[in-house]
Amino acid sequence: MCEDKNNIVITEMNQILNRWKDYFRTILNLDTDNSFSNHRIQPTTSDNQTEIEIKPPSYNKVSSIINKLKRSKVGGPDNIIPELVKQGG
Helix, strand or coil, X not given: CEECCCCCEECCHHHHHHHHHHXXXXXXXXXXXXXXXXXXXXXXXXXXXXXXXXXXXXXXXXXXXXXXXXXXXXXXXXXXXXXXXXXXX
16 A cells, blocks of 8 residues: 555555656656556677676685784774674684
């Protein structure tokens, strides 16, 4: 359930979906063509493109990086302090 623009509660699924579509169109200032509203955007890939496989790091590589961490430093974007990683095992 949600409310329409006149604060009337709507319960029908199609009306709710249309209300959300209008809401996001309003806040994002999108001018879209209705002919594309029912189509989902799929990423395009050509047959010539291959996904690059990234190998996981070796144990020795991870160990050397952890040993290079300095103590008494502020945590990174994940708020994990280096001492926790280094001493945590």
